[in-house]
Amino acid sequence: MTDNWGMTIPFSDRSLARSRELVAELPGLGYTDAWSAEVSGVDGFTPLALAAQWAPGLRLGSAIVPVSTRGPGLLAMSAATLADLAPGRFVLGIGASSPAIVERWNAGRFEKPYARTRDTLRFLRRALAGEKVSEAYETFEVKGFKLERAPEVAPKIVLAALRPRMLRLAAAEADGAITNWLSPDDVRRVRAEIGEGTELIARLFVCVSEDAERVREMARRMLAGYLTVPVYAAFHDWLGRGEVLRPMHEAWRAGDRRAAVKAVPDEVVDALIVHGDAATCRARIRQYVDNGLDTPVLAPIPGGDISIEQAVRELAPTA
Known part of the structure; x- marks a missing residue:
């Protein structure tokens, strides 16, 4: 059974500015991780930078930042900054994202998503290790990039992965896989693709309501x-x-x-x-874990019988 129990930040009912006290409460409730997201609300890095100060014991992860909305060098700089703020506690989650986010909202190009994710992963491995990178990858070329200050502890890198090809890339070259919108039974199918040695992370949407x-x-x-x-x-x-x-x-x-x-x-x-109810939800989350999920990342959604704040407390592993 996993010892990991994550929470999505910021919370769905409040701004990041109003999240400090509840984030600070997470370790005492038994949460081990705080994971951000990046769609059209907060960016993927700022909440983690604040959480590094608000709750120093938490592991911090991005789930996920797209590989096509930032240049490779900027992505490395942001990751290095978080790795410096939370040495050994930051996990960089990257992924292909979607045409809507990359092209329609960010004026980027959503092309060869698998190759772009693979190339970005390979570049980041070298850059975050402090190497000077000059390389022509399949989807972009970098000439002479070197971090001014490489992190003392390079962050782990995990990939958003839904289907076999990306899942196998995550198992072969990354430190884990992040998935989404799946059932406890689906976890077994995903786990079969990545084997037993790769961390599997999933955001689980939870509504405490009978x-x-x-x-x-x-x-x-x-x-x-x-x-x-x-x-x-x-x-x-x-x-x-x-x-x-x-x-x-x-x-x-x-x-x-x-x-x-x-x-x-x-x-x-x-x-x-x-x-x-909260007990039923916790038992359901445990089913995911029993079927092979290493890190459940809860995302309490509004509309339940209790407030988001109360749901965070009642869904905690120590509840």
Whole structure:
């Protein structure tokens, strides 16, 4: 059984500026990790820099920062800064992200996502070790980059990975894999691709509520928004949900968002969203761990029976 129990920061009901006290409380509750995200809210690094000061005992990780929204050198500088603030406690999570985030929101180019992630991983390994890097990779070229101050302890690097090719890259060349939107049973399928020696991290969306119908109604909107993204659609095809999700995909392609949301089956919501009272939720999270998940990273979502702050406390491993 894992000793890791992570929390997503900042919390969904408050700004980063209002998160200090609750972040500082995490180690005392038994949480070992705090993981950021980067979509269209906070960036992936600033919350971790603050948490390094607010809760010095926590391991800190980014889940994830995209490899195509920053240049390789800037990514290395940001990672080196966090590694200096939290020596031995920072884990850099990187991933391909999506066309919407990279191209539509950040004016980048979402091309060869697997190769770009692989090349960035290889560059970062060398740069964060203090090497001067001049290399023509498949997806970019770096000429003479060297960190002004390499971290004393180079951070571990983990990859966002959903399907076999990226999962195998994570196992072969990175220090772990981060996945998302999966059930406890799905963990076994993912674990089989990476073997036993690779850390597997997953963000788990949790709603502490005994009103299952209310949770399902809310969660269907979240799931329709995510599972129609091509990488997640392919992931769930691979996991065996292609047929059950077909009506959702057909409605989405037809432009009928309301019908797409309605077409997400209850069984999919119940598989992918942890819900129930706090004890039921903790037991469900343990199922993920029992099936091979090393680091659950909880993301309490609003709309439950209790506040996010109370959910953070009641979902803790020491509760």
